[in-house]
Ligand SMILES: Nc1ncnc2c1ncn2[C@@H]1O[C@H](COP(=O)(O)OP(=O)(O)OP(=O)(O)O)[C@@H](O)[C@H]1O
């Protein structure tokens with residue numbers, strides 16, 4: 001196997017305070033290129049907390065998270081932000097788009113922040129992503145002028161803008177009807193199929209989990225099951 | 233456009249009402265600061281110009297700052313000399329014309345002799361004390377503004393009658409006298425002279441207009457009871473602001489007390505310093521209050537935008553970038569406020585310029601306003617800086633927010 005995109009070693013996240021709360025504990029996890037993994041578990045089991053650790057939005061109290069082979073716990077906030085910008089993409093249950101900006105501008109946002117592409121190339125890529133996600137004619141609309149499914153697709157386009165190694169999606173279809181969620185799911189699968197990418201998706205929906213290559217089960221902040229889907 | 237700037241401008245644009253209120257707050261501060269500075273400095277300059285014009289720039293009198301050393305003190309080691317009586321009459325400047333010629337050699341300006349004495353001016357049962365100044369009209373025109381201050385008659389009128397005098401118009405009004413009338417001048421030692429009023433002058437400074445009488449040197453010398461007396465040398469310096477230095481040199485060379493207009497009005501000038509200090513504090517307070525508005529608005533925006541901040545940070549925007557967005561918003565409000573404030577300040581000044589306003593002290597009819605770019609730059613700079621500083625604190629707080637806290641809250 002090649003270098004893992006993300007590797008979690010013995011990571012725990014415990015909130016301090018009068019009554020310490022364990023969000024996740026003793027997590028060992030490897031996300032490899034080409035994977036489409038589902039994280040399942042009861043409500044409050046720590047799925048989102050795990051995603052925040054994988055996405056460098058949160059820092060484990062103990063253990064380590066390696067992105068692209070690089071340990072990240074000792075990094076400062078700015079270095080973590082830089083890694084997030086170039087290596088990771090997030091899609092949340094709610095769309096989380098900037099409300100005053102058009103769909104296209106929202107997709108451009110991470111590219112402009114990173115500045116790896118020339119402005120013309122950034123625009124071309126934004127248009128391409130929107131077209132791929134079936135939003136060709138909706139780029140000029142602001143989020144409040146789009147449907148829920150369309151917004152979630154814009155959010156996916158934005159998460160993919162900088163060609164992240166790992167796309168992390170926390171219940172991306174939680175608010176969508178069956179047709180829309182099927183479409184979103186298909187897109188995520190396509191992403192995972194892309195060169196050297198991986199997708200990790202949190203879901204409550206067994207039909208979605210059934211489509212994943214791998215199912216990680218969490219209960220009470222611990223991984224209690226990690227199964228690859230039987231071939232075929 | 234720069235991404236940070238674009239986001240900042242978008243936030244501001246989508247909150248037009250709040251932004252306008254913030255801009256108006258800063259604009260009011262800047263506008264009134266500009267107006268106040270214009271008025272304060274305008275009146276100060278106006279006042280100083282009158283002081284400068286009203287008197288000769290430097291007055292060299294027959295006094296000395298230090299009493300001459302007593303011979304006894306030179307011979308014995310005297311600590312104090314008691315029982316000295318001062319001369320009853322002023323001594324006068326010795327060899328005045330030689331001194332004047334000496335000064336004319338180097339003083340950048342003009343020099344004229346004069347005699348000062350006191351008298352009571354009486355006419356038709358009314359009287360008032362007056363300072364009688366004997367002048368040489370040909371030289372006087374070079375050291376004072378008397379020619380331009382003449383209201384009735386001319387300076388040459390002094391030659392047209394024996395004992396001719398020119399009165400300040402205020403003094404004339406006090407004793408009810410007109411040009412052509414004869415005034416009685418009574419000296420301290422009881423002598424009285426008749427003098428014909430051949431002119432009136434008006435300097436604009438009430439104290440002078442109600443107190444001074446000009447006459448020829450000869451006439452003043454007779455009044456003082458001493459022929460050939462010259463007890464004041466009047467000097468006009470080309471650059472009025474150098475009067476102090478010139479006075480110092482004259483005093484060093486001649487030994488006579490030389491008083492520049494600055495020294496004569498030291499108290500007024502230091503009152504101006506206090507006035508300016510008060511003005512700076514008031515203006516500073518106005519601008520500070522204006523910046524509170526900016527603080528409030530940026531604070532509100534950061535609260536409303538907590539979710540957007542979480543989005544940007546989760547995307548990988550650095551803390552400093554997020555902070556810069558909101559500081560820029562404060563700067564935009566500050567800058568808008570400055571520009572609007574410049575317009576407001578200018579209009580306020582124009583408006584005040586239209587008001588009729590009289591003081592007893594001088595006879596201008598409007599408020600003395602000046603239009604000085606430095607006032608605009610200073611008020612604008614302070615307002616902009618305080619807006620940015622006011623915006624910095626909520627921006628810093630907002631940028632530090634942990635995105636997870638907000639994402640959890642929103643989901
Ligand atoms: N700030 C906090 N203070 C205290 N407890 C917290 C805090 N944040 C999360 N928790 C707790 O941590 C646990 C894990 O939360 P998390 O959001 O990861 O669950 P989840 O598996 O994503 O649940 P869901 O499926 O409902 O989204 C929960 O029991 C939650 O109550």
Ligand SMILES: [Mg+2]
Pocket residue numbers: 047048049170
């Ligand atoms: Mg969750």
